[in-house]
Amino acid sequence: MEKSDRVGSASGGKDYRLMWKELGLNLEAHDQLLNILGQAYKDIYMTQENRPKGMQYLDFVISEAHGLRIEELMDTKKKGNKVVGTFCVYMPEELILSVGGTCVGLCAGAEIGIDEAEKVLPRNTCALIKSFMGFKLAGLCPYIQASDLVVGETTCDGKKKAYEILNDYKETYVMEIPQMKTERDKVLWRGEIVQFKEKLEQLTGRKVTEENLRQGIKISNDKRRALQRLSTLRKAIPSPISGLDALLVNQIAFYDDPLRFTKSVNDLCDELEERVKNGFGITKNGTPRILVSGSPMAVPNWKVPYIIETSGAIVVAEESCVGERSTRDLVKEDGKTLDEMIDAITDRYLKIDCACFTPNKERIDHIIQLAKDFKVDGVIHYSIQFCTPYTVEAHKVEKALQKKGIPMLKIETDYGMEDMGQLKTRIEAFVEMVRG
Numbered sequence: 001m002e003k004s005d006r007v008g009s010a011s012g013g014k015d016y017r018l019m020w021k022e023l024g025l026n027l028e029a030h031d032q033l034l035n036i037l038g039q040a041y042k043d044i045y046m047t048q049e050n051r052p053k054g055m056q057y058l059d060f061v062i063s064e065a066h067g068l069r070i071e072e073l074m075d076t077k078k079k080g081n082k083v084v085g086t087f088c089v090y091m092p093e094e095l096i097l098s099v100g101g102t103c104v105g106l107c108a109g110a111e112i113g114i115d116e117a118e119k120v121l122p123r124n125t126c127a128l129i130k131s132f133m134g135f136k137l138a139g140l141c142p143y144i145q146a147s148d149l150v151v152g153e154t155t156c157d158g159k160k161k162a163y164e165i166l167n168d169y170k171e172t173y174v175m176e177i178p179q180m181k182t183e184r185d186k187v188l189w190r191g192e193i194v195q196f197k198e199k200l201e202q203l204t205g206r207k208v209t210e211e212n213l214r215q216g217i218k219i220s221n222d223k224r225r226a227l228q229r230l231s232t233l234r235k236a237i238p239s240p241i242s243g244l245d246a247l248l249v250n251q252i253a254f255y256d257d258p259l260r261f262t263k264s265v266n267d268l269c270d271e272l273e274e275r276v277k278n279g280f281g282i283t284k285n286g287t288p289r290i291l292v293s294g295s296p297m298a299v300p301n302w303k304v305p306y307i308i309e310t311s312g313a314i315v316v317a318e319e320s321c322v323g324e325r326s327t328r329d330l331v332k333e334d335g336k337t338l339d340e341m342i343d344a345i346t347d348r349y350l351k352i353d354c355a356c357f358t359p360n361k362e363r364i365d366h367i368i369q370l371a372k373d374f375k376v377d378g379v380i381h382y383s384i385q386f387c388t389p390y391t392v393e394a395h396k397v398e399k400a401l402q403k404k405g406i407p408m409l410k411i412e413t414d415y416g417m418e419d420m421g422q423l424k425t426r427i428e429a430f431v432e433m434v435r436g
């Protein structure tokens with residue numbers, strides 16, 4: 001992809017309608033989606049001031065998310081490579097890369113398609129689950145249409161049961177994720193990884209070897225290193241980049257080409273390093289610094305950070321799977337045999353402290369550590385409505401933060417806009433309170 005200043009339109013400019021039709025999308029509904037997405041992007045992203053130049057690449061990627069990127073996926077498929085669609089950061093991308101595959105996160109961040117989803121799911125299902133089901137049933141997600149394999153996982157009950165229904169519309173392979181982290185769970189999880197490796201070998205007709213897996217580990221780790229670098233730069237006071245832009249980078253990490261993406265994030269970080277050196281921040285000194293913690297925010301779920309950053313505060317870190325939870329741990333690169341590499345993958349992924357685990361003390365400790373490291377003035381705990389793991393765990397998070405004297409605001413919301421006013425009032429009051 002080349003850089004372009006065509007931003008804010010979800011289809012860039014080229015006509016991809018034939019490709020979308022061949023993929024089986026509902027063209028009329030898809031046009032509507034692109035219009036909504038394009039307008040939201042303009043209103044939320046393009047109105048920000050002093051954005052780093054490096055964000056132009058990300059603007060371009062988002063403008064071509066359903067266009068050029070899908071064309072690239074179709075091109076790689078023509079060469080005999082496979083596309084694997086996923087919903088969770090537990091999916092070992094390095095294995096997919098090792099057999100020449102492309103790993104993409106599937107659409108799950110918008111309300112559109114919800115009517116279709118509610119025909120097969122209860123209304124009181126979390127918005128993320130309703131969203132991916134709606135995207136499939138309403139024919140809106142080119143990524144799922146382009147996928148040769150869709151992989152789900154047994155994390156929360158809602159997802160687990162929804163995958164059984166999704167399987168009626170698109171074959172869905174489900175990995176069993178343990179709920180605890182004992183030695184027994186580790187054995188189970190390792191077995192799942194080996195079975196997934198075999199599934200990929202069968203799908204692609206290619207063997208996972210020491211050499212190609214080492215390469216896959218390196219590519220995934222390099223991407224994580226670049227995102228860690230971005231995260232570290234946000235510790236600076238004032239922060240050199242808005243929370244909205246940093247979130248966008250983390251969101252795009254799930255579907256852009258990993259090598260190209262890593263390079264652009266590193267270029268962006270070079271620019272941000274200069275800003276930090278010169279004491280240039282995206283906001284004034286004294287702007288309240290917020291850590292957002294909780295459920296993941298898939299594209300185009302920008303609602304809460306947008307409210308926070310238009311209420312006089314800045315988001316400096318996301319304790320979330322679309323944020324540092326998915327990037328902070330690397331796979332050890334010193335494995336020599338295939339078995340050692342699979343051990344390293346097992347260990348790395350089992351460190352992810354999703355609220356689906358019990359007990360989950362690591363997450364609570366980590367939130368406190370992040371609050372200190374990023375010198376935050378307050379934590380906003382965000383749960384998607386009806387997401388039991390995160391809404392319930394919010395209680396423990398709040399208690400632990402209270403003990404440390406760190407203020408926390410607990411919010412539960414979905415992808416709709418009806419509660420924007422109410423959320424804004426609560427967030428503004430919280431920002432004023434932590435401003436002191």
Ligand code: BJ8
Binds near residue numbers: 088356386
């Ligand atoms: S590792 S956070 S990506 S499961 S918001 S669907 S938990 S009811 S998305 Fe997640 Fe993997 Fe965990 Fe991360 Fe269920 Fe909650 Fe909905 Fe959720």
